[in-house]
Structures are given as C-alpha cells and as structure tokens.
Amino acid sequence: MTAAAAVRAEGLVQRFGTHVALGPLDLHLECRARLAVLGANGAGKTTLLRMLATAAHPAAGRLELLGLDATRHRRALRARLGYVGHRTAVYPELTVLENLGLFATLHGLGRNEVDAALALVGLAAAGVWRAGRLSRGQQQRLALARAVVHRPELLVLDEPDASLDEAGRGLLDDLLAGRTAVLATHDAGLARELCDRTLVLRDGRQVRGRGPADGEDVPPPPVLATVGRG
C-alpha cells in the first residue's frame, strides 16, 4: 500500500446470508481524493459505505483505511473517520448543542469544537433548539456537523444531500475541503460538482470507475441503468 492511499480494498465482499450484496471489489483512493459512488437502489452503495465507515465487517477481502486494517483497528480508525448514514440519528429530545456535545465528549473534545462544527453547517444560532423541532434538512445539517466535529481525515457520506436546500448543498463542498471523501448519491450533478472520481455499482459489482484523467463526464442517473449492458 502506498503512503498516500486513504482507502485500499482488495477483493472486498459483503454477503447477507447466501446473497452477495457487494463484490468482489477492488478500490484504491488517494488521500484527499473524492469518490462518488453511484448506482440504482440495491446496487450496494450503502453496503460499501458501511464497510468503509467500520460499521460492518467485510465477509471476505481486505480493507485498509488510512493505512490501518479496517477490521483490526476499528477503534483507532473511528477517531479519524466521519460517517453520516441514511438516518440522521439525532436525539429529538436533546438540544442541538446537547446532541453535538455528546459526540464531542465521546471523541474527547470540548465546546470549542462543537461551536466550530455548528458554525460550519450554519446551525450556530440554533444551539438551544430541540433537535426534534428542526426541519429534516436542519437535522441533516446536524448529522453532518456530528460527522466533522472531530475533524476526520476520511468522510463517508450516504446521500448527504438528502433533504438539504441549495444553501445546504453548497455547504457540502466546505465540509469535504481538505479531506478524503466517499459519498453515495443518486444525483450525478452533485457527484460531478463535488467529486473527482466516480464508482458506478450495479448488483454489487463495479460497472465502471472514472476520474478526470479518463476525460469522461459522470453519466446522468438515467444512463446508470443501462451502463454495462449490451
């Protein structure tokens, strides 16, 4: 593995029972690269992202994140990773500050980091609001703040634009700045805007991977269904 690789997967496989949900997949991502994972529903995007976030063990294959084995060094990696899944996973009874303060404490951080993360996602003025009273888009911003409060080197985001308004989508570029990022999205425009390479999955297999060096544009969503056919 080269020193600059942030993600390296070899023969990565995930199974649910006898169903192979993903792989075998090889993946190599340099530090500060941004990868968009595209594909139809059930293509394996979330399965891949959950393994990259150390939330799920690979059934087979080898996965290294930030130079560490993802199975053996999960706890060390979790201090260096940020993850937002499908659900915002906020505590509705707690205030925005309390929500983020809890995760800052779990990372061994204090109030300064909480304030900085809230400012980054545009929720600085909403600290005392109950999270349950926020709109879905504001809750998504809070989830994004939770993912970056500890200044992770690698961000793994599953449809981060869900429920975000235009201003919220604009924040994503700031959140990704200076970090390695892997994000799943159905929005090819967002992928093109935020990422410098793409991975297209279908039925758990890599259909095509692209980057600027290939001189190819990210295909719009309707094309994804037909990529690889014929």
Next chain:
Amino acid sequence: MLRVVVAVAVKDLRAELRGRELLPALAQFVVLALVIAEFAFDVDGSTAPRLAPGILWLVLVFAGLVAFGRAFAAEKESGSLEALLLTPAGAGAIFAGKTLAAAATLVACELVLLPAMAVFLGSPISVEVVATVLVATVGMAALGCLLAALAAQTRARELLLPVLALPIWIPFVVVGGRAVQAAMSGQSLAAMPLAGQPLLVLADLDVLFLVVASLAARVVLDD
C-alpha cells in the same frame, strides 16, 4: 472512560425526563399491578408478609423488562446507537452509561413501588427492604441491559428479552425474595449467618454479572 459513561447516562436520563415516555407508564404499571394483586390475592394484614415479597419481585421484574428493553430498542431503531458506536469511545463505556441510566430508571420506579406497597398491601418499608431492592437492581440492570442489547439486534426483541432475562434473573428473585420476606417479618438481616447473608449474596451476584456484562458488551454491541 468515566466521562463517556456519565455523558451517555446523562443523555439517556435527560431524553427520558423531557420525553416522559417511560417513567409515567412504569409508575402507572406499578400501581395497577399492585391493585390487581390486592384483589387477586385478597391481601390482608395476616397474608401480607407472605405474599408481598413475591408481588414486589414480580412487579420489579416486569418493570425491569420494560425499562431495560427500551434502553437499546429505541436507539437501535433510530440509528443513534450505531452513531455512538462509531466513535472511539468504546462499546464497553457506552454500555455502562446506558446501564447506569436504565438502573436509575428502575430505581425511580422503585420509589413509586415501595410506598405504593405500603399503601395497598400494608407492607412496611425498612432500610433492609430498600437496601435489598437497590443492591439487586445493580445486577439486574447489568444483565438486563446486556440481554436487551442482544435482543435489540433481532426483530422479535419484545419476545426475546423476557425469554432470555427471566431465567437468569431467578437468583435475584430467590435471594431478594428471601431477604425482603425476612425484613418484612421483622427479622434482622444482620443477624443471619454470614454465609447466608442475602445482601452479600446479592452483592456477589452483582459483581459476577457486572464483570460478565462488561466483557460481553463489546461483542454484543460491536461485533
């Protein structure tokens, strides 16, 4: 680690106090269970010392199933448990914090249960009864939360938790029941021989199940 344990426990208790979902329901359950028991067993002054300990432990066990079951099920459904586990805090510390909060919830339930028993069944509240219930709560909470965490991974969690927890809680019910019966009959627990001291036996069970739960929590939650 202590900072994490306290932060998680405070979070759970704060959410419960603001949401008011569990405690009012548990308090109602306790009172209703005692009313039913009074009618069903026709409890009077002569039968109360024999029946009250059994009723106390029955109510406590079922209240515990509800309190501990909620500790993990709700967070599992919302995805926030996974968010907690994806921090470097460690599954053991997170489990300990949630167990502490669940134990505090059951203690709050006991604060309703014991006075209600005095009102409905005429059972005397003594320091020894309170001590027995509190010491038993520690081990029951450790074990109950471990099994609740395990059950939360399955779809049939509401069924699985009682099936797993009730048999393993039997030592607490047997020893605790004996201690409460002795205390309610006016016997001094301190006068009992050391080997058969119910409070010591309960404390031993607490240590045993705290160790088991803390070792198993990481595997159950994070693997």
